[in-house]
Amino acid sequence: MxxxxxxxxxxxxxxxxxxxxxxxxxxxxxxxxxxxxxxxxxxxxxxxxxxxxxxxxxxxxxxxxxxxxxxxQRLNLGRPLDTPIKFKRALAYLSYVTLVFYAVAAIYQLKVTPAFSSVFDNLGVTPPTYLALYQAYWGVFVLAISVLILLALLSALQMRRLFQFEVNAQNRLLCCLLVIPACRRAYARTVDALQYPTLDEPAQPGEQASLIQQHLRQVEDSSMDLAVEIQTLAEVQMQAFLQACEKQLKGLTTLIAVVVIVAVMMFLSSAYSPIFSLGEAI
Structure with missing residues (x-):
């Protein structure tokens, strides 16, 4: 607000x-x-x-x-530039997925795996492949997923900083590394349009100025209404910014969902295979 x-x-x-x-x-x-x-x-x-x-x-x-x-005083910027509810939900989704994954991994590693390992040791039976593989590489597996989730969360947090319109947020190193160029480009154009009226000496066409500033300079020199053009440009570029952010968030959430599903399948495989192995041993 x-x-x-x-x-x-x-x-x-x-x-x-x-x-x-x-x-x-x-x-x-x-x-x-x-x-x-x-x-x-x-x-x-x-x-x-x-x-x-x-x-x-x-x-x-x-x-x-x-x-x-x-x-x-003629611009209406309240609604077009507010943080959309879809982005807030995506950020909450990433947070919930992170908590659920670590909770499941902790329970499985601390409760399920030691119980099966103890039974196999007492029976003198070799643990099944899935369980042995999980025991040997569970740290690497959890670390890889943790890095992926961390990168997704950092990307979402950098987008959140853009939605909060922090000055020069699009030029920070983390933002450049974690946010796709389409998001940063649309954000920069929105800012260029908004700050144009405060420029004491707007750049002439052809000089070192952004495309938005050159265009608004031409608008100002013509008979067009500058306020209307700034309002329209801010809305259009903000919509492009939102679409680019949603595209990146959809990709991140889909990737995390696939990884979590694979993790769950590995948990289930390493959990059920000992049951069948115990049945054969008994």
Missing amino acids: TWDRFGYICRKASSEHTGADTVAARLGKVSDEDACSLYGHRLVANTWPAQLLTQLANMRDPERAERALAIY
């Missing part, structure tokens, strides 16, 4: 324009009001909603600052 609070601050600051107070003064005054708490939690310093307000307050050109504030 941080974007709802950002929107309220911009709307209120824009409505109080009298020509005497600067944009920075009005933003600071509105941000300290108790009414802001009705629109969500206080903005975190290293997130883009707070960063945009800071950039807006620090703009050198007063007229451009007023125009930027007028654009932001």
Whole structure:
């Protein structure tokens, strides 16, 4: 709900324009009001909603600052930029799978395997292949699955940081390693569109600027409505970001599900094979 609070601050600051107070003064005054708490939690310093307000307050050109504030107060960013419920469910699913896997592995290793091993030792019978294989390599097997689950959880957590709109989150090493380029590219384009009004000197077409910034520069030079284009671009790029994240999460959850099923099959095979071996020995 941080974007709802950002929107309220911009709307209120824009409505109080009298020509005497600067944009920075009005933003600071509105941000300290108790009414802001009705629109969500206080903005975190290293997130883009707070960063945009800071950039807006620090703009050198007063007229451009007023125009930027007028654009932001027209944007509706609360719903399009909120963390989707599907992502929260996927993250909860990964957490539950991790807990269940370790619980099953611990019970099997601490209770089931020692009981069968003791019976076979007392009878002087060689343990079946599945049980012997599991006893010999269970540490490596659990470690491999643990690494896979850990990578999946880290990937989901990095996506969560993007959904929280932390500044430069897409450029951090873990994010670059664990999040697919399509997610990071769409996220960066969303941020480029949102921060464009706060740029004191937007880059000219052809200069070192992103495709989004070059396009919005052309929009600003034309008769098109800049606020409408920023709103549309933010929604389109955010939708692309969500789709890319869902694609990666589906792949991760499917892979983990397959691995867990294989693990369960190995548990069952190594558990039932001793029963049949004991029956033959008796």
